[in-house]
Amino acid sequence: MDRGVRMLPGVRTPRWVRALPWAFLALLVVVQLLTPASLELGFAFAVVPPLTSLVYGMLGTGAVSGTLGLLLLLPVIRADDVSYQDLMAYGMITLASVVLAALRVRRDAQLVSVRSVAQAAQLAVLPPMPERVGPVRCGALYRAAERGTLVGGDLYDVRSGPYGVRAVVGDVQGHGLRAVGTVASLLGTFREAVLDEPDLAGVARRLDRRLTVDAADRDGSSRRGEGELFATGLLLEFPPDGSAVRVVSCGHPPPLVVGPGGGVCEVAVQPGPPWGLGLADFRPPPASAVELAPGDVLLAHTDGVTEARNAAGVFYPLADRVRPGPPVELVRAVWKDLSEYAGEVGDDVALLALEVPDGAGG
DSSP: OBOOOOOOTTSOOOHHHHHHHHHHHHHHHHHHHHSOTTSOOGGGGGGHHHHHHTTSOHHHHHHHHHHHHHHHHSGGGOGGGOOHHHHHHHHHHHHHHHHHHHHHHHHHHHHHHHHHHHHHHHHHHSOOOOSEETTEEEEEEEEOSSTTOSOOSEEEEEEEETTEEEEEEEEESSOSGGGHHHHHHHHHHHHHHHHHOSSHHHHHHHHHHHHHHHHHHHHTSTTGGGOOOOEEEEEEEEOTTOOOEEEEEEBOOOOEEEOTTSOEEEOOOOOOOOBTSOOTTOOOOOOEEEOBOTTOEEEEEOHHHHTOBOTTOOBOOHHHHOOOOOHHHHHHHHHHHHHHHHSSOOSOEEEEEEEOTTOBOO
16 A cells, blocks of 8 residues: 655654765865955854754764864964954854754654654554455555645545455545544444445444444534534445445445456446434435456545646546556556646545456456
């Protein structure tokens, strides 16, 4: 599964960045030697220690600053222009820079710790997708709209159970870290329902009840002002007998069938209400049967894909631009094409591609 994990803050600084203070120091020395004696550039050396503290820790900052202090005492660097007051000021700047470097290193370590815990929690909510679940080959891709997060308001999962392999793709109202709790709640309910419910209608009712209860709990808490709590979702079932795939849509965009020859068709599904609207009698729509030929890939997605726009304001035409391929390669190709088409994508994006090598229901 692709999730676009970014480099943790506080990891080892690239070598070229660590070389910058030394390069800047050497440049100042060369400039000082090449300029006329009447032109004093000693004040520029005082900039080096604070800049170094942004790159190095205490020892590195002390080493660069100490080297600079020795250079200022060399006759070739015009020691006559350096007064005791200048040396005292430089020493105080160096001391302050070393302290700042220590504080920065400590802050970076704290950020790494917090970020690592956050990533572990998010990975527990949405663990990496295996490339095969039972007889079903899987490819998944997730991109959260909020920078620095792995999980937002979209979700997917594929699980094997007594009634076959079942998958869910959903889109929770809102995105970012505020939606992660709802995503975790829905995924936990789905994983239980896969084992207990004999049909997709029962799974849909369980998910709706979960969100309805969560919304009622939130209305009675301090989170009341965060708006409505609901989610659209798509449920898919690959029966163990190899019959046609069953699809139930609860307010969610229908999936696409991508043929090995490049043909693409949208699955005709009966629309149903989203989960969590608090309907007195929630009734999921009947399941639609989808036959898959060998090589066909079922591609489910969230509206972050189809609602992305290019510079001219035109929505991304997924059905026209998707190209056939194995599930993992297909979702990566869609994301690459989407990024080139729309540039910055402002919503969470989830893609789930599923394939049964021998087809289903044929």
